[in-house]
Amino acid sequence: MTGTALPVVETGCTDAPVLKERGQREVFCGLTGIVWLHRKMQDAFFLVVGSRTCAHLLQSAAGVMIFAEPRFATAILGDRDLAGLADCNDELDRVVGELLARRPDITTLFLVGSCPSEVIKLDLAKAASRLSVAHQGRTRILSYSGSGIETTFTQGEDTCLKALVPELPAAATDAPALLVCGTLADVVEDQFTRIFAELGLGRVDFFPPRRASALPPIGPGTKVLLAQPFLNETARALTARGATLLSAPYPLGVDGTTAWLRAAAEAFDVAPERFASAIAGPAQRARTALARHRPTLDGRRLFFFPDSQLEIPLARFLATECGVTLLEVGTPYLDRALVAAELAALPLTQLSEGQDVEKQLDRCLALRPDLTVCGLGLANPLEAAGLRTKWSIELVFSPIQGYDQAADLAELFARPLNRIGRLKV
Amino acid sequence: MQLTLWTYEGPPHVGAMRVATSMEGVHYVLHAPQGDTYADLLFTMIERRDARPPVTYTTFQARDLGGDTANMVVTAVREAYERFRPQALLVGESCTAELIQDQAGALAVGMQLPVPVVPLELPAYSKKENWGASETLYHLVRAMVGSTARPRPSRDGRRPRVNLLGPTSLGFRCRDDVREVRELLASIGVDTHVVAPLNATPAQLATLTDADANVVLYPEIAQTTAGWLQRTHGMPMVRTVPIGVGATRDFLTEVGTVLGIDVQSVLDRPASRLPWYSRSVDSTYLTGKRVFIFADATHAIAAARVARDELGFEVVGLGTYAREMAREVRDAAKSYGLEALISDDYLEVERAIAAAAPELVLGTQMERHIAKRLHVPCATISGPFHVQDVPARYSPQMGWEGANVLFDAWVHPLMMGLEEHLITMFSEDFEFDETGSHLGKGGGRREEGAGAVRILTSVEATGPSRSTELSDTATMASVDVVAPLVDAAAATSVAVAAAGPSWSADGERELKKIPFFVRKKARLNTERFAADRGIATITVDTLYEAKAHYGK
Numbered sequence: 001m002t003g004t005a006l007p008v009v010e011t012g013c014t015d016a017p018v019l020k021e022r023g024q025r026e027v028f029c030g031l032t033g034i035v036w037l038h039r040k041m042q043d044a045f046f047l048v049v050g051s052r053t054c055a056h057l058l059q060s061a062a063g064v065m066i067f068a069e070p071r072f073a074t075a076i077l078g079d080r081d082l083a084g085l086a087d088c089n090d091e092l093d094r095v096v097g098e099l100l101a102r103r104p105d106i107t108t109l110f111l112v113g114s115c116p117s118e119v120i121k122l123d124l125a126k127a128a129s130r131l132s133v134a135h136q137g138r139t140r141i142l143s144y145s146g147s148g149i150e151t152t153f154t155q156g157e158d159t160c161l162k163a164l165v166p167e168l169p170a171a172a173t174d175a176p177a178l179l180v181c182g183t184l185a186d187v188v189e190d191q192f193t194r195i196f197a198e199l200g201l202g203r204v205d206f207f208p209p210r211r212a213s214a215l216p217p218i219g220p221g222t223k224v225l226l227a228q229p230f231l232n233e234t235a236r237a238l239t240a241r242g243a244t245l246l247s248a249p250y251p252l253g254v255d256g257t258t259a260w261l262r263a264a265a266e267a268f269d270v271a272p273e274r275f276a277s278a279i280a281g282p283a284q285r286a287r288t289a290l291a292r293h294r295p296t297l298d299g300r301r302l303f304f305f306p307d308s309q310l311e312i313p314l315a316r317f318l319a320t321e322c323g324v325t326l327l328e329v330g331t332p333y334l335d336r337a338l339v340a341a342e343l344a345a346l347p348l349t350q351l352s353e354g355q356d357v358e359k360q361l362d363r364c365l366a367l368r369p370d371l372t373v374c375g376l377g378l379a380n381p382l383e384a385a386g387l388r389t390k391w392s393i394e395l396v397f398s399p400i401q402g403y404d405q406a407a408d409l410a411e412l413f414a415r416p417l418n419r420i421g422r423l424k425v
Numbered sequence: 426m427q428l429t430l431w432t433y434e435g436p437p438h439v440g441a442m443r444v445a446t447s448m449e450g451v452h453y454v455l456h457a458p459q460g461d462t463y464a465d466l467l468f469t470m471i472e473r474r475d476a477r478p479p480v481t482y483t484t485f486q487a488r489d490l491g492g493d494t495a496n497m498v499v500t501a502v503r504e505a506y507e508r509f510r511p512q513a514l515l516v517g518e519s520c521t522a523e524l525i526q527d528q529a530g531a532l533a534v535g536m537q538l539p540v541p542v543v544p545l546e547l548p549a550y551s552k553k554e555n556w557g558a559s560e561t562l563y564h565l566v567r568a569m570v571g572s573t574a575r576p577r578p579s580r581d582g583r584r585p586r587v588n589l590l591g592p593t594s595l596g597f598r599c600r601d602d603v604r605e606v607r608e609l610l611a612s613i614g615v616d617t618h619v620v621a622p623l624n625a626t627p628a629q630l631a632t633l634t635d636a637d638a639n640v641v642l643y644p645e646i647a648q649t650t651a652g653w654l655q656r657t658h659g660m661p662m663v664r665t666v667p668i669g670v671g672a673t674r675d676f677l678t679e680v681g682t683v684l685g686i687d688v689q690s691v692l693d694r695p696a697s698r699l700p701w702y703s704r705s706v707d708s709t710y711l712t713g714k715r716v717f718i719f720a721d722a723t724h725a726i727a728a729a730r731v732a733r734d735e736l737g738f739e740v741v742g743l744g745t746y747a748r749e750m751a752r753e754v755r756d757a758a759k760s761y762g763l764e765a766l767i768s769d770d771y772l773e774v775e776r777a778i779a780a781a782a783p784e785l786v787l788g789t790q791m792e793r794h795i796a797k798r799l800h801v802p803c804a805t806i807s808g809p810f811h812v813q814d815v816p817a818r819y820s821p822q823m824g825w826e827g828a829n830v831l832f833d834a835w836v837h838p839l840m841m842g843l844e845e846h847l848i849t850m851f852s853e854d855f856e857f858d859e860t861g862s863h864l865g866k867g868g869g870r871r872e873e874g875a876g877a878v879r880i881l882t883s884v885e886a887t888g889p890s891r892s893t894e895l896s897d898t899a900t901m902a903s904v905d906v907v908a909p910l911v912d913a914a915a916a917t918s919v920a921v922a923a924a925g926p927s928w929s930a931d932g933e934r935e936l937k938k939i940p941f942f943v944r945k946k947a948r949l950n951t952e953r954f955a956a957d958r959g960i961a962t963i964t965v966d967t968l969y970e971a972k973a974h975y976g977k
Contacts, residue, residue, distance in 0.1 A: 029460025091426035148460025377465030384475030
């Protein structure tokens with residue numbers, strides 16, 4: 001990783017010590033990724049094979065949004081399923097048959113492993129290939145793990161995309177093509193697509209695609225640009241199929257977006273003048289919009305609880321573009337290779353990996369930050385303790401990448417501070 | 426294996442969490458994998474609780490499974506005890522921990538802590554949330570009260586006193602029901618001794634038998650415990666749930682009988698406005714409104730009685746997701762000439778509601794969404810519920826004030842009486858706009874209410890209808906969080922079958938003269954009427970023949 005594009009700070013976090021903790025982890029499991037993955041790939045269905053807890057988690061995380069029959073469900077294991085695995089597989093076949101009969105529009109079905117399905121060693125990969133034969137020509141059936149014992153929150157997207165990699169068609173040519181990897185909101189994809197066209201990159205695909213039945217091709221000419229910092233296994237699987245992984249930070253904030261786009265431009269030998277002219281307009285208006293939030297955020301002291309693995313790039317954006325002072329940046333996993341460019345640009349701060357939530361709360365309450373980024377389980381209790389908070393899950397569910405979202409991203413952090421200034425009660 | 430899209434109840438350990446979170450001085454150690462901590466946000470977000478639930482999770486991961494997960498339990502129990510110093514400790518397992526068989530409860534009991542440790546075995550693969558709450562309360566009460574029969578307290582020289590059993594965190598309007606029932610009991614000279622589990626301490630539970638009787642406010646949660654206190658300690662119980670004017674009167678009568686006191690003077694002057702509001706002329710339009718009721722058993726049974734006997738509605742559907750109380754709901758349904766719907770499959774509930782063609786749905790958060798899609802007004806009467814169903818204002822369901830709340834909450838989603846009349850009058854006025862919305866972009870109620878307010882701002886109740894709208898764009902958390910996830914296009918995907926006879930131009934024109942809020946029903950009924958009689962083209966006459974056929 002070169003990280004050439006972001007300004008490297010003198011005392012960055014590349015070699016910063018990391019506080020590693022193992023205790024109670026107040027984080028979601030990988031099943032939660034279904035909430036945004038099913039919205040992205042609208043012809044896919046996600047069937048969790050798990051317990052009532054899994055079903056309850058999904059509807060709690062999705063906020064009981066019953067706008068339509070959802071494109072996810074849980075096959076809830078019962079006592080009889082636990083008694084014999086053979087019967088359990090028969091039951092799964094029956095449930096999948098029922099489901100596909102009711103939803104003929106589904107082209108791809110994901111069987112999603114959960115904590116209980118993994119503990120009883122229900123082999124969903126085997127079930128998927130068995131069911132693929134049964135439903136051949138109609139529905140592709142794949143499996144991945146979203147269990148809490150294997151995955152934390154956004155890692156569920158990594159395991160899902162990794163399961164899709166073997167299905168990607170081989171590219172017809174070795175001509176260079178860009179593959180942007182990691183779920184982005186459609187509006188963000190469209191913005192990037194326009195910029196890539198300005199740069200004259202040629203073929204650009206996004207992964208995951210909007211339709212699971214229209215998978216992008218992959219081959220030796222494919223250059224992978226990660227849009228999300230939690231796709232370690234997917235990146236490895238893509239490179240195993242001959243693709244090249246580009247070194248880049250993540251497209252958060254104006255500088256992050258410029259550096260991310262530049263990594264693609266350089267890989268495609270785009271002339272620097274052409275690059276500069278393509279980004280000039282969007283970058284300038286992003287800077288203007290972002291400047292409005294700087295006074296609210298400048299000099300504020302921030303504390304990140306671990307959540308999505310987006311914490312390092314977010315902290316870098318807040319510190320270098322919004323003037324925030326970082327007290328602690330917690331992340332569930334620190335994958336140094338995937339965030340190398342981010343760490344180099346992140347002003348020295350306390351990094352923590354993993355969690356012991358009670359101890360971390362003690363540290364947070366002792367430091368009394370101006371803003372604490374945390375999950376929904378902790379937010380109101382911290383507010384009641386007199387701290388201002390920003391729910392981290394919103395950072396995963398909202399469009400925050402790219403130039404035209406840079407100010408929106410800053411506003412998400414500025415809003416709680418703005419709000420408390422307005423309230424006179 | 427059961428295919429489930431949405432669930433009415435969580436797993437049983439969430440029921441245990443509701444009991445622990447209701448109380449003071451209790452801590453719950455839950456052997457559970459990483460991710461199960463999501464349950465905290467039910468309490469901190471839906472109920473806006475200002476403290477974390479008193480739960481410590483072991484949050485084991487795959488790398489721990491080969492090693493010593495049992496030791497993680499011991500560590501978690503020790504650290505939780507030292508940090509929180511509870512009066513009593515609950516120790517149990519979630520679904521995954523149940524499979525790895527570490528016997529978390531037994532391990533904790535073996536640690537010889539200086540406080541009662543109550544092991545919970547809540548089978549996650551056969552039982553659900555309310556059952557889990559009921560079992561947890563029962564085991565905790567048993568642990569604190571003990572099984573040695575004590576002498577019944579003497580009554581001389583003091584007012585009678587009762588315990589209120591069943592109100593919990595995340596129970597529907599429990600906070601306000603407790604206050605209302607306390608005041609109701611005070612009005613007949615009865616003191617409230619212990620309320621449990623809501624805001625109780627383990628030490629208070631130990632004094633439960635000092636009361637003269639137990640009032641079972643929520644049978645789903647408290648029936649088991651009250652039954653045990655009756656069998657073991659000879660405590661009588663009051664079983665009438667005081668929801669509605671009639672049930673409140675019956676409740677007071679039962680309390681009077683159980684405690685041997687005269688309550689007649691209070692029965693003679695019921696302090697609710699519901700009876701007069703129901704008799705006032707504006708309410709005549711409520712007569713025979715078709716209502717579908719689906720909820721937990723307590724609220725479903727109570728709502729049916731209020732709907733029929735106190736508002737003059739016609740109950741066209743009654744059901745529950747609470748299988749433990751299926752028998753009670755079946756019996757109630759029979760008295761309305763109905764077959765009860767006992768199901769936790771929300772698609773089945775949706776089909777039943779669509780088939781019954783109600784004019785009002787009383788249900789849970791699930792039914793609110795079903796009703797929204799079917800364009801039928803709805804009020805929430807039971808959990809599971811949404812953050813907006815935890816109002817800032819005092820809003821009980823029980824007692825005299827509860828009856829007032831029911832009148833308002835169920836009637837406001839409907840077209841007001843005078844309003845209904847005027848809409849019919851104005852419907853052909855060229856300035857009448859039945860598609861315009863007072864709710865701004867993206868907000869409009871589709872079938873009813875929209876145009877009416879332009880004429881009738883003085884009688885229209887925008888508050889309730891506005892909040893009903895918000896339920897669809899707001900999650901329990903926030904509009905912003907999920908706005909990008911909302912599949913707005915799919916919102917209209919529930920199609921009502923429309924194939925069959927075709928409409929003549931005259932017939933179609935005449936149909937448009939029918940008030941819009943009943944037009945869809947008129948269209949469907951006419952089409953059904955025509956189809957049944959093999960009429961290919963619906964004329965003006967067909968329309969009025971159908972009207973005569975279906976007329977009330």
